[in-house]
Amino acid sequence: ESEVPSFIASKVSQYSCQRKTTLNNYNKKFTDAFEIMAENYEFKENEVFCLEFLRAASVLKFLQFPVTRMKDIQGLPCIGDRVRDVIEEIIEEGESSRTKEVLNDERYKSFKQFTSVFGVGVKTSEKWYRMGLRTLEEVKANRTLKLSKMQKAGLLYYEDLVSCVSKAEADAVSLIVKNTVCMFLPDALVTITGGFRRGKKIGHDIDFLVTSPGLKEDGELLHKGLLLYCDIIESTFVKEQIPSRKVDAMDHFQKCFAILKLYQPRVDNSSNNTSRKFDMAEVKDWKAIRVDLVITPFEQYPYALLGWTGSRQFGRDLRRYATHERKMILDNHALYDRREKIFLKAGSEEEIFAHLGLDYVEPWERNA
Ligand code: 8DG
Ligand code: MN
Numbered sequence: 001e002s003e004v005p006s007f008i009a010s011k012v013s014q015y016s017c018q019r020k021t022t023l024n025n026y027n028k029k030f031t032d033a034f035e036i037m038a039e040n041y042e043f044k045e046n047e048v049f050c051l052e053f054l055r056a057a058s059v060l061k062f063l064q065f066p067v068t069r070m071k072d073i074q075g076l077p078c079i080g081d082r083v084r085d086v087i088e089e090i091i092e093e094g095e096s097s098r099t100k101e102v103l104n105d106e107r108y109k110s111f112k113q114f115t116s117v118f119g120v121g122v123k124t125s126e127k128w129y130r131m132g133l134r135t136l137e138e139v140k141a142n143r144t145l146k147l148s149k150m151q152k153a154g155l156l157y158y159e160d161l162v163s164c165v166s167k168a169e170a171d172a173v174s175l176i177v178k179n180t181v182c183m184f185l186p187d188a189l190v191t192i193t194g195g196f197r198r199g200k201k202i203g204h205d206i207d208f209l210v211t212s213p214g215l216k217e218d219g220e221l222l223h224k225g226l227l228l229y230c231d232i233i234e235s236t237f238v239k240e241q242i243p244s245r246k247v248d249a250m251d252h253f254q255k256c257f258a259i260l261k262l263y264q265p266r267v268d269n270s271s272n273n274t275s276r277k278f279d280m281a282e283v284k285d286w287k288a289i290r291v292d293l294v295i296t297p298f299e300q301y302p303y304a305l306l307g308w309t310g311s312r313q314f315g316r317d318l319r320r321y322a323t324h325e326r327k328m329i330l331d332n333h334a335l336y337d338r339r340e341k342i343f344l345k346a347g348s349e350e351e352i353f354a355h356l357g358l359d360y361v362e363p364w365e366r367n368a
């Protein structure tokens with residue numbers, strides 16, 4: 001027992017890339033509340049307050065014990081007054097009145113419904129809310145709305161898409177994607193990134209990174225055929241481009257936010273053979289699944305892998321750490337050293353951590 005280092009709150013780094021955060025969360029009660037608060041601020045486009053709650057949630061996810069007294073959080077980074085108030089109330093009352101208020105708030109409830117549709121973000125939700133729309137039923141019934149192709153697909157496959165993707169489904173889709181990609185590109189390297197690479201058992205989508213040693217910039221890969229919906233975004237990467245300093249910047253890879261049709265033979269539970277034929281014709285034997293496909297040049301693969309593995313908070317903190325602690329700029333394409341004015345090459349994620357002077361953090365420890 002004496003081998004276990006005692007916990008020192010003031011030694012906890014403010015950067016989640018210097019903390020190892022597994023899926024084992026002792027403080028879900030608190031972090032769920034913080035995430036609701038953060039989401040509400042996101043809907044109000046208050047980025048500062050939103051990030052404050054997300055950072056606090058990330059710190060509590062790192063703790064190896066459940067917080068039960070205010071003393072437990074003393075000296076921890078990223079715990080401001082707003083956060084402290086929520087913690088105090090949860091400790092004393094078992095729940096937070098502020099969070100409850102948010103959950104009952106009409107605007108929050110509408111935005112929550114609207115943004116659950118693929119292709120609908122805060123901007124669109126804002127527009128619909130201002131038009132007086134409050135529910136998805138009202139959105140669907142409204143004939144004057146001009147929906148994007150993405151939003152139409154989002155509504156069409158809504159039920160399938162809100163039911164989460166399981167690990168088994170992710171594995172099944174992974175086989176399909178690998179086989180299909182290898183028909184076009186035999187030496188392709190196809191990797192699952194996102195939450196599944198971090199060990200999550202469910203996700204809202206499946207993220208894939210595709211590369212190959214001799215990958216040329218062509219759109220051959222992003223073929224239709226197995227895709228129900230596909231929005232191909234062409235690569236906008238310019239060679240030797242200085243990485244973007246924006247913490248939540250999009251990257252420039254060719255990518256595809258797709259919906260895939262996963263056939264899954266239904267288990268026939270009916271013992272009645274007369275109804276069987278009828279059922280087989282009626283029952284839908286597939287599920288619509290959200291898939292992100294990202295195509296990356298081989299040299300940028302480790303950077304893309306690091307960025308697309310997430311978590312989102314882990315990625316934000318890596319970039320923040322690079323900028324503020326190392327005078328470097330990190331994005332999904334490269335790492336640029338501003339003092340030396342050079343790009344730091346890397347052949348693996350380990351090398352990127354080493355360039356940044358950080359201890360390596362395994363994917364399953366990046367659930368910040
Ligand atoms: P989930 O799908 O299981 O709900 O969670 P996730 O896998 O962690 O989230 P995600 O939204 O699928 O995003 C995976 C990672 O990809 C996340 O850490 C952020 C990163 N990412 C980028 N660029 C982009 C982008 O352009 N769009 C999205 N959605 N994610 C991006 O690096
Ligand atoms: Mn994902």
Ligand code: MN
Pocket residue numbers: 194205206207292
């Ligand atoms: Mn994704």
